[in-house]
Structures are given as C-alpha cells and as structure tokens.
Amino acid sequence: MNIEYLLLNILILAGPMALSFEPRIRFASKWRRVLASILPPALLFIIWDSNVTNHHWFFNPSYTLDMRLLGLPIEEWMFFITVPYASLFVWENIQLYLLHRRVKWLAALRFLLLGALPLGLVLYGSGPEYTALALIAMGGCALLDRALHTDIFLDVRYYVFLAVTTILILLFNGYLTARPVVQYATQYQLDYRIITIPIEDFLYGYALLTAAVVLYEAWKKTENHG
Numbered sequence: 001m002n003i004e005y006l007l008l009n010i011l012i013l014a015g016p017m018a019l020s021f022e023p024r025i026r027f028a029s030k031w032r033r034v035l036a037s038i039l040p041p042a043l044l045f046i047i048w049d050s051n052v053t054n055h056h057w058f059f060n061p062s063y064t065l066d067m068r069l070l071g072l073p074i075e076e077w078m079f080f081i082t083v084p085y086a087s088l089f090v091w092e093n094i095q096l097y098l099l100h101r102r103v104k105w106l107a108a109l110r111f112l113l114l115g116a117l118p119l120g121l122v123l124y125g126s127g128p129e130y131t132a133l134a135l136i137a138m139g140g141c142a143l144l145d146r147a148l149h150t151d152i153f154l155d156v157r158y159y160v161f162l163a164v165t166t167i168l169i170l171l172f173n174g175y176l177t178a179r180p181v182v183q184y185a186t187q188y189q190l191d192y193r194i195i196t197i198p199i200e201d202f203l204y205g206y207a208l209l210t211a212a213v214v215l216y217e218a219w220k221k222t223e224n225h226g
Contacts, residue, residue: 003179005065005075011084012172016089025092033219034088041211042080048133049076055132056188063181078180083172084212085203090164091213094157101156110153123136130189134200137207150217152210161213162206169205173197 001007020028027034050070053059064073116139124132143155152158176182177196184198192199 002061002063002065004142004179005059005176006022006078006134008172008175008181009075010080010081013087016086019186020089025089025096027089027092030092033216033223034085036219037088037212037216039082040215041084041208044211045080046070046072046077048137050131052133052188056185058183058185060179060181060183063179067155080208084209086168087161087209088212088216090168091161091216094164098157099158102151102154103156104154106127106154110142110146113139113153114146118144119195124197128187128189128198130198134203134207138203138210141210142208144211145214148214148218150214150221152213152217158210158213161209165209166202169197169202170195170202173201173205176199 016027019025043086050072059073059076069077077203103164116135116136118137118139120132120137120139122132123135142153146152174195176198177198189198189200194202
C-alpha cells in the first residue's frame with residue numbers, strides 16, 4: 001500500500017501523543033521547548049536527505065504517497081517530527097524515573113566521538129559518503145553537547161535512552177528497510193547490516209535524536225535560569 005509509510009508515522013506518534021497529557025510528566029505543556037528542539041535538527045537532516053535522495057538511497061513509490069517536496073515524500077518530512085517527538089517523550093520519562101548520574105570518565109567517550117568529525121571529513125573525500133556523513137553528524141552532536149554545556153554524554157540516563165531508541169530503530173527502521181520502503185545504493189556505505197538495517201542508519205538516527213535531546217536540555221537550562 002502506498003500509505004504504509006504514512007501509517008508508520010501515525011503509529012510512531014500515537015502513543016506519545018495520547019500520553020502527553022499524563023499529569024506526572026505533562027509533556028504537552030512543554031510544546032514550545034519541544035518544537036524549538038525538534039525543528040533545527042529536522043531542517044539540517046531534511047537538507048541532508050534532500051541532497052542524497054536518489055543518490056545514497058531511494059524511496060519506493062509502492063509504499064509512499066505521490067506528493068514530493070524537495071524530492072522527499074511528505075511522509076519523510078513527517079518522520080523528522082514524529083520520531084524526535086516520540087524520542088523526547090521517552091527522554092522525559094527516563095528523567096522522571098531515573099536520577100541524574102554524571103560519570104566523569106564518560107567525558108573520554110565524548111572526546112573520542114569528537115574525533116568522528118575529522119574522520120568523517122577524511123572519509124567523505126576518499127570513502128563511502130553515507131558512512132562519512134553519519135560520522136560527521138554524530139561527532140557534531142558531541143561538539144554541540146560540549147559547546148552548550150548540556151553534558152548529556154556524561155549522564156548515565158543518556159545511555160539508557162540510547163538503549164531504548166536502539167530497540168525502536170530495530171522495530172521501525174527495520175520495517176522501513178525490510179519492506180523495503182527505503183532502498184540503498186551500497187557503494188556509498190560500508191554495507192554491513194544489523195538484520196536489514198545499514199549500520200550507518202543507527203548513527204543517522206542517534207545523531208537526529210541526540211541533537212534534539214541536547215537542544216531540549218539547553219532550552220530547559222535557559223528556562224530555569226530565566
């Protein structure tokens with residue numbers, strides 16, 4: 001069905017939207033912060049996506065609507081809103097149930113991730129482009145976390161968040177790649193997969209969601225000090 005990708009977006013959003021008014025978390029009341037955290041990464045990823053669609057990957061018209069904007073199915077635009085929204089909802093719930101625990105040695109991991117930036121730049125000119133861009137995106141998140149002093153990479157809760165989002169990537173991205181709603185030109189990636197998902201897709205997803213969380217925490221600090 002050509003509405004399958006649309007239905008997947010609705011499914012991703014349905015649970016978090018239904019529970020956004022839950023009195024302990026009151027996620028709906030944070031809508032300004034949520035939008036301010038989702039939209040900047042969404043814009044960057046849409047620019048990325050638009051420039052590599054029909055090059056690094058392709059959308060199967062059998063599972064998408066005919067409407068295109070900047071070469072992308074309208075469902076792909078929705079993806080950059082529905083997935084970060086659901087993930088920020090997960091992040092809020094993790095913070096509700098787990099206490100903040102900062103571990104100093106995790107700063108070394110963030111430092112290593114910063115090295116993904118120059119590595120990605122080198123690879124882009126001489127190796128698989130999707131792999132390079134995914135490394136640059138994840139390294140950029142580490143740099144943003146450090147620059148904004150949000151330090152989520154030093155917070156144990158972030159790694160719980162990554163574990164949860166990994167499960168969600170396996171479910172939802174696994175569906176997109178197994179149908180396949182999205183097909184890949186393997187010469188632009190390492191072509192190693194977890195089930196049907198290219199390993200670069202995990203970095204792509206982590207970077208999108210991490211950027212939203214970093215901005216979310218930065219806006220929270222601003223509100224608390226305002």
